[in-house]
Amino acid sequence: MSGFGITVAFWILAALTLASAGGVMASRNLIHAVLFLIVAFLGVSGFFILLSADFLAMAQIIIYVGAISVLILFAIVLTPRAERDNSETSMVLPALLLGTTLAAVLLFVLYDANWNVTNVEPGLSAEVLGSALLSVWVLPFELASVLLTAALVGALMIVRRQEDEEGDSAS
Amino acid sequence: MLSFLATDHWYDLRDLANLYRVVLEGLDHIFPTGLVYVLTALLGFIAFFVVFVLPSQLYVGVYGERRLIGRMQARQGPNRVGPLGLLQPVADAIKLLQKEALTPRSADRLIMWAAPVLFVAPAILIFAVIPFGPRMVFADIPVSLMYFLAISSLPVIASFMAGWSSNNKYSLFGAMRIVAMSISYEIPLVLGLLAVSVLSGTMSLQGMVYWQQDIPTWMILIQPIAFAVYFIGVSAELNRTPTDIAEAESEIVAGYLTEYSGMRWGLFYGMDIAYALGASAFAATIFFGGWSLFGLEQWVPPWLIFILKTYLFYFVFIWTRGTLPRLRIDQLMSFAWKFLLPIALINLLVVAVERLIWTSNDLPDAIVWAFGAVNIVLMVGIVFIWAKVFKYDPKKRPTKPRLVNEPGGYRPVDLEQGGPSL
């Protein structure tokens, strides 16, 4: 995988993604953190495009940026002002230590291992993905739809007000 | 597939890609490859901007909309600056540039500054996948339908940023409303477009144009339900009346734009028009045959056909804006969830079955017309069933008050024996 444009795109995306992930970590305001998170999501979808996973890149934007981030924003606005603080607990040092160690170990493994790499474009398109989802992966696919329904109903049940339930049982 | 009369001569303006290719080849002799890459992209963008976006925005979006709405509202509209007021958009732009962009003291300065910028970027990106002609498309990617949906979910974030950072209660209201509404309307919108994609068997916009050219038909005739869902969903996403609750000027002043002034506001305004144009172009591509016009595209420049179709669709946006009142947020939400979503799901199911019948029995293309007939019947049927279920009968609903001759106390409503149903 080479070429001037692709290389430049990779470095820009890498810088963007990692910097905005750092922004999520560093920003004290929860709303700022979400906005950084959105940029990180967009960066990851850029990587997906670089890795010729067009469909998933678009799905990533639609779901992560269009739905999940918006949900998070909604949740933040619904909880009042005092809860918009994004500071760390006292566990920040151990967490940093653990994170660094994990990154170091994984990076060591990555550069130590002898990956069985091909540079041939596998030609994975949305059609291939679709037929795979509906043939090989049909059971997980159906399970995912059940999961989504369950999550929908579950989320509704959790946030239902107490008095609503009483009103329902009374009527 | 290209039974196209267009030649490769640069002066053949039926396909502007010819001209562009000649320029690209000429530049290739002068500049190194990497620079040509950037230069031609820039050139193409500028040409596109000058030929389509700027005139459309200024003269269809600003001037045309104001003149037409003026006409609908029994007044003149802009007619002072230049002949017929044609320089009005330019004057407006100059005025906006001169104005100070105020920032409230308690606002979140950075986000307030960044919101209009982030609002602009997707508006331009949206046009990248729209085919203006057989070869006139920036990025003919195979998932351009998904691309459109993905990009159109971005400005919501910018609107939210604008509303939240202003630190104004009206703005926050507007931001909350736009977020809630866009989540709700995204779902029927996606399902409606999915049905289109299922029937045509492609997610590429260019592929859909070719599909419609080959049958030949328009998708709106085959899938009226999908079109209805798309139109309602997109006007909700775009904040056009009757769903402009996010900047409802009679309720929350200007919604998320309350604290914006000067060119920052101008960017929001201009890009709102650009989004509406993008949605119109998208509808023209998917539902109205794009640049094809039943063979006429061989003589008339396809891009002209396409732009005219876009403008016609945009006119519908202007028209609804000039006439319809605004719905309340809970009505909009329940409309999305209780009506649009089920209807989009039913449509998807029917279309999937139709597609299955079509491909597995190897039927001729003309069968699509039969599908269209079925879908139209289905649409009418759904509307009637819906009316039955909700006992909707406009004839029995009183739109004029009762008349009495003598004053007195309360007159109870006589609901029995053929009285009005309220």
Next chain:
Amino acid sequence: MTLTLEHFLTVSILLFAMGLVIALSKRNSIGILMGVELMLNAVNLVLITFARFGESTMSITGHAFVAFIITVAAAEAAVALALVISVYRTRGTIEVDRLKLLRF
């Protein structure tokens, strides 16, 4: 310059580590959720990278997994935020170090 597997995996490892640190150290439960989302994204990136570079006849598996992860992430976010709001309603806070009681 040629981009290889290592480039992409390095990015995703760093992203994962950052997500982990965020998830472990943040006080606000929505902040923790954001860390989890970042980690999921990093994993997605790994899967896509291997689907692109790995030598396999079933490369699409990676894409299929990512599709499932995105689905699950959407469900997870919805439920998690519903929980956050529910917790906020009963306890008046969503900061995890103040949520000490096991009793509801």
Next chain:
Amino acid sequence: MSEIVKTEPFVMNIGPQHPSTHGVFRVKVTVDGEQITDAEMVIGYLHRSMEKLAEERTYTQNIPFTDRTDYLSSMSNNLGYCLAVEKLGGLSVPARGQAIRVIMAELQRLASHCMGAGAFANDTGAWQTPVMWFNRERERILDIFEMTSGARLTCNYMRIGGVAFELRSGFEEAVRNLLPRLQQTIADGQELLAENEIFIARARDVAVVSPETAIGASLTGPMLRGSGVAWDIRKADPYSGYEKYDFQIPIGYKGDAYDRFTVRLEEMRQSIKIVEQALDDLPGGPHSTEVPLAFRPPAGEAYARIESPRGELGYYLISDGGPSPFRFHIRPPSLINLSVLKEMTVGASVADAIIALGSVDIVVGEIDR
């Protein structure tokens, strides 16, 4: 979402500078999500102390004050005040003067309802179109006022004992040309709004005032009639010869904002009928009785009421026999109609509160005086 999730209530100001408070009127609402849990009316931004000022001026000099209370219907205000003074002084008005007064008052009702219906449509979000349509016709009515009295908004046309001037030549023709246009505009408004699905969804069952509440809060005008109570001063306590004309009282079904709107439209149709009848048999003779400029009514008190476009407009005067009133009090229909606003808005959403306020059709000049 906002229905499911409980949010932190916060206070929001609607007004005094807000696109749909119809003047400088302020409602302090406490909202929980989109739902209003408390509303507090703040009035007085336009207070000009008219009632006190009127005690220093002669009866004739007070007529221009009445123009400026309900500035959208100055003719009706003039009429109400003049009726009160005439009652106090025991004066009578010649038949022609009475007919001219009726024509003017009904044209004023048309103009005012044009504004009210248009502004209400604007509150529902029909972006300026109905307001422009109705305003176009209102302008034509104001042209007729200008032709008759020399002023468009603050006409100052009625006098104690009659009207200020004889009608100009061409007046009748102008009015007769105008009426079909008005019919057409009302029909357009009916089609564009009253039969519009979205408009019905927005206004039906919103801001309901029950007949009991309406009577209990002494509402008058379209507010009361919208609740289904047949009450119209023109019928119940006729003045200026209204008993001679054939018209009907429109009453609503449920007392919601939609009923009030349609009642207003129907009142406009009835007003056209009245104007036509009045023009058809416009009596000759003098337009006014001679009343001395420094008119001194005998000591006593009088209350006269008329059906203004907004409801019962009453003028209460006490005379001590001097050239200026001892006490001058206005019963402004807007203020009393507004008293049910809290009842209508609490529990509704912000959007419905705007509809509720618009359906009252207030004029702040009259509320604050």
